Every structure is written in C-alpha cells, then in structure tokens.
Amino acid sequence: MISEIDVRAVLSRSVCEFHSDLVTRPTGRAVRGGIEAHLEEHPDVTMVVLDFSAVRVLDCSCADEVIAQLLLRHASGDAPRPAYFQVRGLHETHAEQIDDVLRRRGLALVAAERGGAARLLGSFTDLMRTAWERLAAHGSAAAEELASELAWSLEDARRALDELAGRRLVIRSHERYLPLPAA
Amino acid sequence: MTTLVEVPQSLDDRSFEQFAATFAAAPGGSRVLIDAHACEWASPFGLVGLLCAGQALTERGAKPLLTAPADRDVAHYWARAGFFRQAEDLFEIHGTVPRVKPPPETNVLLEVTPVRVAGDVHTIVDRIQERAAAILTAALGLEAKATVGFGMALSEACQNIVEHAGTGGWVAVHAYTWRRRLGRRVVVIAVADAGVGFRQTLEATQAAGFGDRWGDGRALEAAFIHGVSRFRDPGRGQGLRGIRRWLDRWDGKMSIRSGTARIAMVPPWDDDVVLKEGLPMFPGAQLQILVPAATPEAQ
Numbered sequence: 001m002i003s004e005i006d007v008r009a010v011l012s013r014s015v016c017e018f019h020s021d022l023v024t025r026p027t028g029r030a031v032r033g034g035i036e037a038h039l040e041e042h043p044d045v046t047m048v049v050l051d052f053s054a055v056r057v058l059d060c061s062c063a064d065e066v067i068a069q070l071l072l073r074h075a076s077g078d079a080p081r082p083a084y085f086q087v088r089g090l091h092e093t094h095a096e097q098i099d100d101v102l103r104r105r106g107l108a109l110v111a112a113e114r115g116g117a118a119r120l121l122g123s124f125t126d127l128m129r130t131a132w133e134r135l136a137a138h139g140s141a142a143a144e145e146l147a148s149e150l151a152w153s154l155e156d157a158r159r160a161l162d163e164l165a166g167r168r169l170v171i172r173s174h175e176r177y178l179p180l181p182a183a
Numbered sequence: 184m185t186t187l188v189e190v191p192q193s194l195d196d197r198s199f200e201q202f203a204a205t206f207a208a209a210p211g212g213s214r215v216l217i218d219a220h221a222c223e224w225a226s227p228f229g230l231v232g233l234l235c236a237g238q239a240l241t242e243r244g245a246k247p248l249l250t251a252p253a254d255r256d257v258a259h260y261w262a263r264a265g266f267f268r269q270a271e272d273l274f275e276i277h278g279t280v281p282r283v284k285p286p287p288e289t290n291v292l293l294e295v296t297p298v299r300v301a302g303d304v305h306t307i308v309d310r311i312q313e314r315a316a317a318i319l320t321a322a323l324g325l326e327a328k329a330t331v332g333f334g335m336a337l338s339e340a341c342q343n344i345v346e347h348a349g350t351g352g353w354v355a356v357h358a359y360t361w362r363r364r365l366g367r368r369v370v371v372i373a374v375a376d377a378g379v380g381f382r383q384t385l386e387a388t389q390a391a392g393f394g395d396r397w398g399d400g401r402a403l404e405a406a407f408i409h410g411v412s413r414f415r416d417p418g419r420g421q422g423l424r425g426i427r428r429w430l431d432r433w434d435g436k437m438s439i440r441s442g443t444a445r446i447a448m449v450p451p452w453d454d455d456v457v458l459k460e461g462l463p464m465f466p467g468a469q470l471q472i473l474v475p476a477a478t479p480e481a482q
Contacts, residue, residue, distance in 0.1 A: 025342070093332045093335065096428065
C-alpha cells in the first residue's frame with residue numbers, strides 16, 4: 001500500500017501549526033518522529049511518498065534529520081519493516097540540500113521537483129543512474145533485456161539492477177525490475 | 184581604572200580589526216568604556232560584534248560602559264536596528280538613546296535579534312522570509328529561487344550559535360548600497376556570539392591530528408573548507424558547505440572570524456584574503472554573509 005505524507009502537515013502537528021519551514025535539527029527529529037509514528041499506525045504501508053510541496057525553506061540540518069536519518073534507519077534494519085521512500089514537490093534548492101546530505105552518507109532516493117520529472121538524488125554509480133533512467137522511461141526490464149538494450153555485459157546490468165533494488169530505488173519481482181510507481 | 188576602547192568612525196567587518204585590537208589590549212581587571220560617540224556608521228556585523236564585546240566583558244565581571252553615537256541620525260539608526268534593546272542588558276549606556284516606534288527602518292530586514300535555542304531560529308526564518316524575498320528579487324534583481332536558499336543560509340548560520348557556541352548570540356540582517364567597495368546594493372546577514380569559538384569547539388576531535396599547527400586558523404579551515412564538525416557523524420558539518428554552495432551561485436561572500444583568525448570565501452569582485460591569522464584575540468565567532476545585487480548584465 002502507498003501512503004502519501006504531507007511533510008508540512010507533519011511539521012504542523014509535530015512542532016507548530018504555523019510553521020512552513022523545515023529548519024533546525026530538533027525540528028527535523030520531530031518531523032521524522034511524526035513520519036515514523038504514521039508508519040507504525042499503518043503497518044500495511046510499504047511505499048511512502050513524502051510531499052514537500054507546501055514546505056518553504058529546507059535547511060541542510062533538517063534535510064539530514066528527516067530524509068537521511070529515515071533512510072539510514074530503514075537501510076540498517078532498525079525500522080520495523082522495509083519500506084520504499086520517494087519525495088516529491090521539491091523546490092530546486094530543497095533538492096540540492098537533500099542531494100548533498102544523501103551523498104555525504106552514501107544514500108540515494110527517487111525525487112521529483114515541482115513540475116519536474118523524477119530523478120535520483122544522492123550517491124550512485126553511472127551504471128545505476130543509466131539503469132534507473134531506462135526503467136523510469138520504459139518500464140520494467142530483466143537484466144538480460146537491459147544488457148542487450150544498453151550494450152552492457154550481463155554482469156554489469158545485473159549488478160546495477162541489484163544495487164538499485166537493494167537500496168530500494170526499484171522493485172525486484174522475480175527476475176524483473178520495476179520502477180517505483182510515479183509519485 | 185577605566186580603559187577606553189574606541190569604536191571606529193565606520194564600523195564594518197574590516198574596521199572591526201581596529202576595534203578588536205584595542206579591545207584585546209584592555210587590561211583584564213579594568214572597567215572598559217566602549218566609546219561609540221564619534222561613530223558615523225555601523226554595519227550589522229559591527230553592531231552584533233559590539234554586543235559580543237559587551238557580553239564578554241560582562242562575563243568577566245564588570246559591566247562595561249558604552250557611549251551611544253552622538254549623531255542623532257546614527258543613534259536613531261542603531262535604535263531602529265534594535266541594537267540598544269539588546270545592549271541595555273550588557274552595557275551601562277551613556278548618551279542619548281532614542282526611543283523609536285514601528286514602522287522599522289526599511290533597510291533593516293531583521294533587527295538585532297537574540298539566538299539562544301533552536302526555536303529562535305524558526306522564529307527568525309519565519310519573520311524574515313517574506314521581506315527577504317521581496318528585497319532579493321525586487322531590489323537585488325535575483326531570481327525568485329534565491330529566496331529559498333536565503334532562508335537556508337540564515338538558518339544554518341544561526342544554528343552554529345545554538346549548536347556550538349555554548350552561549351547565546353545575535354543575528355541582524357540589513358540591506359543597503361555598498362558604494363565604496365562594490366557600488367551595488369547588498370543584503371548582509373551578520374551572526375555573532377562571544378562563545379567558545381571554532382578552535383575550542385573542534386579541539387577534542389581535531390587538535391591531535393594537527394599537533395603544533397593547531398590553532399584558530401586550522402579550526403576555521405577544517406570547519407569552513409572541509410566541513411568538519413565536533414560530531415563524528417558524517418551527516419554533521421554540512422551547514423557551512425550549504426551556505427557556501429548557495430552563495431557561490433549568487434556571487435556572494437562569506438567570512439568567519441573566530442579567536443585570532445578569519446577565513447573568507449572571496450568572490451571575484453572582492454580583494455579580501457582567504458585566511459588571515461595572527462589577528463587580535465576576540466571571543467567567540469562572528470560570521471558575515473553578503474549577497475550582492477545582480478549585475479545589469481546578469482539581469
């Protein structure tokens with residue numbers, strides 16, 4: 001099940017109803033707590049879309065506390081169950097902050113800017129980006145199909161797709177790899 | 184005995200060194216009189232820097248004296264900038280302190296405002312964001328997307344106090360035309376505290392690696408250029424990098440003074456040096472962010 005979370009609304013509930021700015025680490029921790037509480041209340045959610053459309057300012061500290069720490073917790077197995085995360089509604093400057101904090105931690109995320117197409121933010125190889133862009137543009141593929149289309153070795157194609165799946169940037173279903181549903 | 188520390192006629196981030204030199208030379212046990220009566224202009228950096236001096240002297244035990252600017256217009260500007268409201272807790276003020284009422288000075292985007300806890304940062308960003316957006320786009324001719332980064336830069340600069348200073352500090356944001364050095368309108372964010380400073384903040388985790396070379400300059404380089412924080416978590420220490428990245432896009436400048444050193448990100452239009460060491464000792468950390476108007480070609 002997909003859950004869409006309005007991050008501005010979580011900010012209102014967790015910190016102050018009048019705030020539109022995701023700034024400071026304590027605020028970031030409170031918002032992340034709000035998101036995690038929502039996920040605990042909805043155990044059937046496996047796909048989470050964080051909507052930043054109503055967020056005005058996002059600083060580096062808050063981006064690290066909300067996004068990077070959330071992904072770290074789920075990547076490390078500390079979370080009660082695995083989940084796929086995407087963000088949408090980013091201002092260009094928000095995307096820069098998130099990209100930077102993810103790179104520092106070796107993480108990656110599927111993100112869409114306001115009025116823009118989805119792309120990867122954070123840390124990933126060229127092969128991973130090319131493979132992800134192929135899936136995002138044309139839908140699911142098996143490693144053999146990707147290798148053939150991109151004139152890669154099967155080993156390279158499989159490695160890129162497995163890495164994307166392992167980091168929950170695509171979904172692996174049997175021998176095929178699917179892009180995350182459009183946020 | 185009272186020691187006189189004169190405030191330069193024009194107090195900004197450069198002439199601040201003149202002030203810091205006489206401040207550093209004041210004998211420890213003496214009462215200090217900070218004399219601003221002949222001051223004709225002070226940048227936001229100068230105003231928050233004076234408060235740092237007052238805080239440091241107050242913590243030494245003797246509440247310092249301050250003579251307000253004799254020029255009526257200058258004193259009114261300082262009042263409208265919120266300086267005296269903060270200074271009256273730190274100084275015994277002599278001279279005429281004007282009582283001003285709103286509306287505030289139009290050049291003052293954010294009057295001198297204390298920063299003590301994270302909640303203050305929220306309030307500051309919230310209060311200034313709409314006015315800053317109008318100034319950055321209408322008066323400076325920057326693209327609208329510059330305004331989101333402005334809030335980020337302001338927030339990260341203020342958080343340095345909350346996270347590292349070990350004490351409170353102040354922030355002020357003004358817009359004015361910088362005739363002598365640039366000939367363009369600028370928005371200036373000044374953030375300052377009289378806390379422990381960068382060297383002491385990073386000492387426990389960084390000093391051993393530098394050995395005898397460790398000092399204020401190395402601490403500023405580590406934090407400003409390499410994004411080092413006192414926390415070992417790789418996610419920390421990103422705030423200053425974020426500000427630099429944003430300023431780089433808008434041709435801006437940033438400098439941080441701490442202890443006896445000063446480091447700067449110097450844009451092509453300025454002739455400042457990147458790192459100055461051996462400056463007069465001044466407590467805490469003082470940060471300035473400057474965003475210039477777009478050039479006519481860029482607009």
